[in-house]
Amino acid sequence: MFVVTTARVKKHDVWSGRRAHVCALGRSRSRRGVNGWRMVQQRADAVLEAQRAGGDALVVAALESVSYKVGSVTVLENVDLKLVEGEIVCLLGPSGSGKSTLMRIVAGLVEPSKGLVKWHGKPVSGGVNPGTALVFQNFALFPWLTVRQNVELGCEAQGIPKSEREKRARDAIDTIGLDGYENAFPKELSGGMRQRVGFARALAVQPELLCLDEPFSALDVLTAENLRSELLRLWQDKELPTKSILMVTHGIEEAVSIGDRLILLGRDPGRVRAEITVDLPHPRDRKSPEFQGLTDYVYTLISSTDAELEQDRLAVLEQANKTKSQSSFLPPLNMMKKQQNGKSDQTAELRRPLQPMNMSGPLSVALGIQALDPTIKARYPSLPAVRIGSVAGLLLFLDEDQAMDLSHLGQNLQLDVDDLVPIVDAAELLDLIHLESGDVTINDTGKRFLRSSIDERKSIVREGIQRSVDAKLIEQTMLLLRKSRYGRIPQELIFDTILLKHFSPQESRRQLEVAIEWGRFAELFGYDAPSGELFLYQSEEETESENEPEVRY
Numbered sequence: 074m075f076v077v078t079t080a081r082v083k084k085h086d087v088w089s090g091r092r093a094h095v096c097a098l099g100r101s102r103s104r105r106g107v108n109g110w111r112m113v114q115q116r117a118d119a120v121l122e123a124q125r126a127g128g129d130a131l132v133v134a135a136l137e138s139v140s141y142k143v144g145s146v147t148v149l150e151n152v153d154l155k156l157v158e159g160e161i162v163c164l165l166g167p168s169g170s171g172k173s174t175l176m177r178i179v180a181g182l183v184e185p186s187k188g189l190v191k192w193h194g195k196p197v198s199g200g201v202n203p204g205t206a207l208v209f210q211n212f213a214l215f216p217w218l219t220v221r222q223n224v225e226l227g228c229e230a231q232g233i234p235k236s237e238r239e240k241r242a243r244d245a246i247d248t249i250g251l252d253g254y255e256n257a258f259p260k261e262l263s264g265g266m267r268q269r270v271g272f273a274r275a276l277a278v279q280p281e282l283l284c285l286d287e288p289f290s291a292l293d294v295l296t297a298e299n300l301r302s303e304l305l306r307l308w309q310d311k312e313l314p315t316k317s318i319l320m321v322t323h324g325i326e327e328a329v330s331i332g333d334r335l336i337l338l339g340r341d342p343g344r345v346r347a348e349i350t351v352d353l354p355h356p357r358d359r360k361s362p363e364f365q366g367l368t369d370y371v372y373t374l375i376s377s378t379d380a381e382l383e384q385d386r387l388a389v390l391e392q393a394n395k396t397k398s399q400s401s402f403l404p405p406l407n408m409m410k411k412q413q414n415g416k417s418d419q420t421a422e423l424r425r426p427l428q429p430m431n432m433s434g435p436l437s438v439a440l441g442i443q444a445l446d447p448t449i450k451a452r453y454p455s456l457p458a459v460r461i462g463s464v465a466g467l468l469l470f471l472d473e474d475q476a477m478d479l480s481h482l483g484q485n486l487q488l489d490v491d492d493l494v495p496i497v498d499a500a501e502l503l504d505l506i507h508l509e510s511g512d513v514t515i516n517d518t519g520k521r522f523l524r525s526s527i528d529e530r531k532s533i534v535r536e537g538i539q540r541s542v543d544a545k546l547i548e549q550t551m552l553l554l555r556k557s558r559y560g561r562i563p564q565e566l567i568f569d570t571i572l573l574k575h576f577s578p579q580e581s582r583r584q585l586e587v588a589i590e591w592g593r594f595a596e597l598f599g600y601d602a603p604s605g606e607l608f609l610y611q612s613e614e615e616t617e618s619e620n621e622p623e624v625r626y
């Protein structure tokens with residue numbers, strides 16, 4: 074895995090001071106000047122060196138592909154991950170990018186279809202990794218067991234003797250501040266207290282690696298903040314019986330406030346797009362320019378296209394080739410793979426032919442690297458899963474005269490990136506905004522949309538859909554409807570003949586819902602809920618042409 078990022082940091086220069094370690098190239102190189110760039114590169118070198126040399130590797134995963142069933146959609150592809158002692162690593166990325174799957178693989182709950190996971194240098198296989206413990210978003214407590222019994226469960230599963238597990242449960246309950254609640258049942262507890270039980274149960278196992286799957290997202294903001302800061306304090310004071318933490322999160326701010334390393338995944342298929350090392354001192358001040366600069370930076374990264382990331386990666390390689398430090402850019406996990414293959418040429422990776430990347434595409438698609446290798450089937454464009462009303466809402470928050478960056482837009486709308494990105498995607502797909510380098514500008518059509526009546530808005534959306542190549546699903550639905558004898562088709566036809574060929578069942582359902590919502594709004598077709606059928610509006614039926622093109626999936 075390369076440490077690759079683009080460097081289009083705005084407002085605050087996160088490169089100055091001890092803030093972020095990343096390889097930064099591209100446009101910002103000229104802004105910082107060659108010396109500035111060298112400094113950043115040297116720091117990035119140092120970090121990569123430290124990661125490789127320092128700390129005992131707890132986990133090393135080199136995953137070629139992961140899917141849940143043979144022949145089903147690939148969830149993760151070519152993902153490398155290394156976790157060392159003493160670090161908190163956050164996995165960030167859109168829904169479906171495989172964050173939880175990657176965590177489950179590390180925990181031994183899912184086996185990669187092709188690839189290898191090593192725990193302290195030994196291959197993990199055959200079930201749960203006993204060195205890990207998981208904390209789930211939904212607490213996953215047994216309602217008929219008391220707090221103490223729930224906390225003891227993990228130890229029981231590991232066959233730890235009764236007296237020892239009672240002691241561990243007592244210690245964990247004490248550490249996590251649950252004393253006095255040992256005999257309470259989950260239903261007597263608030264959400265925050267229930268999640269404390271989740272934490273205590275994981276800690277009682279004394280895991281070397283604590284795996285947290287969105288542990289704060291089901292809690293209200295204040296409870297989440299409280300528990301988050303307590304966890305961090307325990308970690309810093311070395312009161313947790315754990316050597317490293319891996320956390321899945323949707324919140325950029327949460328990741329920047331906790332993580333030592335942030336790994337950004339893209340989707341379709343899930344893969345690593347970028348990695349950022351954060352060394353802001355704890356406790357991190359969310360209002361500080363450094364913190365906000367870094368948060369901004371991650372937003373910018375997320376809004377970068379694959380082409381931009383790839384360009385940076387190429388530039389990093391080129392620069393590394395010119396300097397003596399080239400070996401420090403070799404990703405340790407790729408080295409591991411090479412050694413396993415019996416190849417010891419450590420510079421081979423640098424000379425590896427690079428895959429051409431998708432040059433364009435909406436923002437969320439940009440989160441998944443898409444190769445244009447002709448042997449790989451082109452991916453079917455997915456519709457951003459948002460309602461048109463949200464797009465209209467976004468337009469209201471944009472300044473008519475100047476660009477707004479995604480970070481500030483997210484703050485204004487109080488949205489996490491995972492919720493903001495598809496809305497921006499949808500607005501771009503409908504040609505209502507202009508998006509460049511993480512900056513959003515409302516365009517003339519967007520301004521017209523805001524001033525229009527509902528009927529005019531519908532026609533603007535209709536035109537946007539008809540012009541966009543990314544609205545292929547709606548276009549194909551229209552073709553099927555026009556071809557059908559009565560201008561009606563069951564929704565299952567779209568589901569089975571188009572969607573399931575390109576998406577997982579869950580994503581297929583989501584895509585169908587979005588297509589129906591957009592098609593209805595734009596009055597392209599209607600939906601009859603009782604029969605589950607889609608139908609053409611009268612005017613469409615009347616204009617049906619004999620010369621329609623063939624439907625191709």
Ligand SMILES: Nc1ncnc2c1ncn2[C@@H]1O[C@H](COP(=O)(O)OP(=O)(O)OP(=O)(O)O)[C@@H](O)[C@H]1O
Pocket residue numbers: 141148166167168169170171172173174175321577579580
């Ligand atoms: N047990 C399973 N069986 C089949 N498919 C699964 C299973 N678990 C996850 N998937 C699929 O794998 C893909 C990745 O899911 P995963 O939960 O790992 O992603 P994620 O990035 O954690 O998503 P989210 O942020 O929404 O939790 C999704 O398409 C999901 O539908």
